Amino acid sequence: MLVYFLRRLALAVIVLLGLTVVTFLMIHLVPGDPVQQTLGNRATPQAIAAVREQLGLNRSLPAQFWTFLSNTVTGNLGHSLTLNAPVGEIVGQRIAPSALLIGYGLLVSMVVGVPLAIIAALRPNGIVDNGIRLLTTFAFAMPSFWLGLMLALIFGLWLKWFPVSGYETGIGGILRTLTLPAITLGLSLATIVVRTLRSSLLEVLQTEYIEAARSRGLSERRVVIKHALRNAGMATVTVMSVNVGFLIGGTVVVEAVFQVPGVGSLLLQSVQRRDYELVQALALLAGAAVVLISLATDLIQAAIDPRVRLAGR
Amino acid sequence: MRRSPIAIAGALSLAFGISACGGGSGGSNVSTASLKDTSGGAVAADCQGTPVKGGTLVYERQAETQSLDPITLRNGNGDIFATELVYNGLVRSDPTGKTDNLEPGIADKWEVSKDGKTYTFHIRPGIKFSNGQPVTAADVKFSLDRFGDPKINEVMGSVSTGYDTTTVVDDSTVKVTLKEPVAAFLYNISIFPAFIVPKNLVEKEGAAFFKHPVGTGPYMVKEFVRGSHITFERNPNYWEAGKPYLDSVRFNFAADSNSRMLAVKNGDAQIADGVPFSQINSLNADTSLKVQSAKVPLFLGMWLNHARAPLADQNVRQAMQYALNRDEINKGIFRGVGTIPNSVLPGLKYDSTNAELPPYAYDLAKAKALMAKSKFPDGFSTTLQYPAGYDYYKQLGLLMQQQYAAIGIKVKLIEEDGAEGTDRFDSRDYDMTFPYAQFTSDVVVPDEYAQFIADTRNGLHGFFSNWSDPKITKMVQEFAATPDETQRAQMWPEIQKAMLEVTPVINVMDVPYVSVHGKSVCDTAINALGADHLEDTWISATPKN
Numbered sequence: 001m002l003v004y005f006l007r008r009l010a011l012a013v014i015v016l017l018g019l020t021v022v023t024f025l026m027i028h029l030v031p032g033d034p035v036q037q038t039l040g041n042r043a044t045p046q047a048i049a050a051v052r053e054q055l056g057l058n059r060s061l062p063a064q065f066w067t068f069l070s071n072t073v074t075g076n077l078g079h080s081l082t083l084n085a086p087v088g089e090i091v092g093q094r095i096a097p098s099a100l101l102i103g104y105g106l107l108v109s110m111v112v113g114v115p116l117a118i119i120a121a122l123r124p125n126g127i128v129d130n131g132i133r134l135l136t137t138f139a140f141a142m143p144s145f146w147l148g149l150m151l152a153l154i155f156g157l158w159l160k161w162f163p164v165s166g167y168e169t170g171i172g173g174i175l176r177t178l179t180l181p182a183i184t185l186g187l188s189l190a191t192i193v194v195r196t197l198r199s200s201l202l203e204v205l206q207t208e209y210i211e212a213a214r215s216r217g218l219s220e221r222r223v224v225i226k227h228a229l230r231n232a233g234m235a236t237v238t239v240m241s242v243n244v245g246f247l248i249g250g251t252v253v254v255e256a257v258f259q260v261p262g263v264g265s266l267l268l269q270s271v272q273r274r275d276y277e278l279v280q281a282l283a284l285l286a287g288a289a290v291v292l293i294s295l296a297t298d299l300i301q302a303a304i305d306p307r308v309r310l311a312g313r
Numbered sequence: 314m315r316r317s318p319i320a321i322a323g324a325l326s327l328a329f330g331i332s333a334c335g336g337g338s339g340g341s342n343v344s345t346a347s348l349k350d351t352s353g354g355a356v357a358a359d360c361q362g363t364p365v366k367g368g369t370l371v372y373e374r375q376a377e378t379q380s381l382d383p384i385t386l387r388n389g390n391g392d393i394f395a396t397e398l399v400y401n402g403l404v405r406s407d408p409t410g411k412t413d414n415l416e417p418g419i420a421d422k423w424e425v426s427k428d429g430k431t432y433t434f435h436i437r438p439g440i441k442f443s444n445g446q447p448v449t450a451a452d453v454k455f456s457l458d459r460f461g462d463p464k465i466n467e468v469m470g471s472v473s474t475g476y477d478t479t480t481v482v483d484d485s486t487v488k489v490t491l492k493e494p495v496a497a498f499l500y501n502i503s504i505f506p507a508f509i510v511p512k513n514l515v516e517k518e519g520a521a522f523f524k525h526p527v528g529t530g531p532y533m534v535k536e537f538v539r540g541s542h543i544t545f546e547r548n549p550n551y552w553e554a555g556k557p558y559l560d561s562v563r564f565n566f567a568a569d570s571n572s573r574m575l576a577v578k579n580g581d582a583q584i585a586d587g588v589p590f591s592q593i594n595s596l597n598a599d600t601s602l603k604v605q606s607a608k609v610p611l612f613l614g615m616w617l618n619h620a621r622a623p624l625a626d627q628n629v630r631q632a633m634q635y636a637l638n639r640d641e642i643n644k645g646i647f648r649g650v651g652t653i654p655n656s657v658l659p660g661l662k663y664d665s666t667n668a669e670l671p672p673y674a675y676d677l678a679k680a681k682a683l684m685a686k687s688k689f690p691d692g693f694s695t696t697l698q699y700p701a702g703y704d705y706y707k708q709l710g711l712l713m714q715q716q717y718a719a720i721g722i723k724v725k726l727i728e729e730d731g732a733e734g735t736d737r738f739d740s741r742d743y744d745m746t747f748p749y750a751q752f753t754s755d756v757v758v759p760d761e762y763a764q765f766i767a768d769t770r771n772g773l774h775g776f777f778s779n780w781s782d783p784k785i786t787k788m789v790q791e792f793a794a795t796p797d798e799t800q801r802a803q804m805w806p807e808i809q810k811a812m813l814e815v816t817p818v819i820n821v822m823d824v825p826y827v828s829v830h831g832k833s834v835c836d837t838a839i840n841a842l843g844a845d846h847l848e849d850t851w852i853s854a855t856p857k858n
Contacts, residue, residue, distance in 0.1 A: 031736045032732025041748075042468060047467040083379050085539075157579050261566075265540060272731060273732065
């Protein structure tokens with residue numbers, strides 16, 4: 001187990017390092033000068049040159065990368081040029097709404113997805129199963145900005161159950177303001193939950209141990225929930241962990257539609273303004289989140305299922 | 314806005330009409346920001362009677378506030394519109410927006426020396442910062458020296474050109490000396506980089522001061538949450554007696570235009586700016602809302618690169634002016650709120666009226682004749698860049714492509730991310746471009762833009778157009794150094810006419826700021842530069858929105 005863990009950890013570090021290099025190169029190589037973007041067209045060339053000098057942007061790319069890397073390792077994420085504040089401070093203020101949104105979105109996808117998958121698996125290819133397939137495909141195909149707007153129109157403007165946009169803190173505030181964004185984010189993921197869980201449930205339901213359980217006279221409900229779901233759930237958990245990256249990406253759009261002051265909208269804005277340090281820090285954080293979650297999933301699976309860690313040898 | 318269920322058509326147009334910013338104004342080219350109620354003025358009834366004190370105004374803003382330091386702007390209008398509530402300059406642009414004249418601000422009077430190089434300002438007696446501390450001559454000197462220091466004034470160095478020094482004469486008088494006469498000086502110090510800040514606090518706290526700044530404006534900052542909102546509360550020490558009326562003002566930052574419109578429709582907010590042109594008609598149809606357009610110096614400036622042979626040919630450029638069917642563009646894309654310009658620059662002070670100087674009228678025959686006379690009678694191929702993320706630029710590009718094809722100009726459209734577009738603009742690597750999504754003048758007088766384009770001393774290569782014309786350069790330099798307003802008002806129309814004829818760049822359309830208001834909001838005002846003045850604003854009790 002320890003060997004397995006160390007190997008996975010080493011891989012995670014390599015992935016993060018690769019991600020750092022790619023992000024750094026991408027944002028530095030696309031045209032668009034951060035100083036020009038920040039100071040605007042009224043700034044004198046001297047002022048622009050002075051700020052470039054001050055930020056070290058006139059140094060070679062490897063030298064800039066080395067500074068970024070060594071600062072990051074020591075926990076210094078740099079200084080945002082466009083927001084004129086330390087990156088750590090800015091991200092600290094904006095991470096909670098995004099984390100809550102992602103968590104809430106995951107919850108929505110489970111709450112919606114798991115029951116639908118069970119219903120669909122119990123009567124495969126019937127009217128209900130096909131109906132669920134149609135609905136979830138429809139939800140998946142809808143662009144999230146459109147789905148978000150429709151939810152805001154229906155539940156905000158017409159029914160007045162929720163505000164159309166904004167963000168409030170506290171449990172009540174979070175429920176009020178993050179419910180519609182979380183549904184927007186969670187619905188498309190729910191499709192994935194339904195599809196994977198349904199197919200693995202179908203598979204599991206035909207195995208011998210399920211037949212044995214049925215022959216012991218257990219109720220269908222007990223067979224499905226207690227026996228089948230546990231085994232079938234493994235695949236879904238893996239797929240979900242892979243899709244956390246999808247959720248993180250989804251926050252960029254959803255946060256903009258609902259005015260949630262999270263890191264997704266911050267990332268969009270920092271790319272547009274070529275705020276190098278902020279883009280690098282945010283990409284690194286998002287990457288780290290994905291890598292950590294996939295690491296945690298692997299470890300949990302390895303702990304539960306010996307075949308996983310043995311296969312890794 | 315609308316509170317009853319929306320028709321499907323309205324909902325769909327709302328859902329799909331994603332856009333970005335406002336633009337385009339009506340009326341003549343006289344540069345005033347007087348508000349125009351495009352929905353027909355049926356809303357005034359709610360605002361009759363005496364203004365009442367109290368209440369909170371929630372304002373959905375397209376541009377986020379990122380810096381409250383008026384000299385270190387980080388996000389254009391997002392910062393400017395917030396600092397305008399908090400600070401004042403020595404002088405200010407007419408806050409009602411009815412004229413583009415200057416009026417007293419922190420200084421209640423001033424004198425200008427005959428040579429136009431010395432200005433003596435008298436500080437308004439009894440004026441205080443929001444913390445109760447009096448405004449002194451030392452504060453004014455400190456603030457103006459910041460304005461004049463290129464190391465501090467990084468963003469707006471161009472408006473402090475010519476500033477030399479400020480001397481404290483006594484506690485309430487300062488003398489400002491210029492290196493050379495700058496005719497636009499008073500206009501230049503009426504805007505944000507010259508706002509007055511308290512010397513002692515800025516020196517003591519440095520950058521931290523601007524997180525909870527103290528100024529003389531009608532409101533002071535109560536809470537500033539990055540990426541979310543900023544809340545202002547009434548300044549009890551504000552110098553205009555009895556004002557402001559509102560207890561507080563909250564700006565919500567909402568980059569997405571649909572969520573801004575929804576918030577006003579839902580009554581969560583009372584004003585939203587940056588109304589997408591595509592939604593003007595549907596919003597106008599809603600009787601619970603008023604759509605307002607304010608004339609500001611905002612234009613759709615298409616820059617031409619004179620290093621490209623066809624675009625260096627004046628016949629071609631004039632043909633391109635005549636070939637533009639601006640009426641069609643205005644009605645089709647801007648729902649008629651745009652103004653057809655009689656200048657290559659945005660509408661500015663001293664501009665001729667259309668009667669004195671008519672705009673280029675759509676005339677395909679004339680355009681074809683000019684092309685035939687040019688060095689490119691068979692037409693040519695070129696490219697047009699425009700900023701990505703704005704549906705109206707995309708539509709405009711397509712329409713212009715079609716209109717130019719009629720005179721043999723094949724235009725390839727290039728949609729470009731904003732930062733990339735400005736980069737190529739600055740390095741003069743383009744044929745034709747709309748370099749900025751929001752292309753506005755910072756001052757109401759033409760000096761800034763005329764000098765950007767025509768004053769070769771600034772090293773901007775004709776504001777990155779590679780254009781120069783010694784005759785016009787001389788006219789502009791003389792204009793910018795003539796302090797006498799009457800003389801300037803006579804000089805500018807000549808320059809405007811000469812530039813329109815030569816057409817170094819093409820102003821496709823003047824566009825206003827378009828905002829939508831709930832009916833309960835009364836007496837809002839926008840000055841000639843587009844900054845909100847909310848000191849007279851009040852909320853009427855009757856309707857909920």
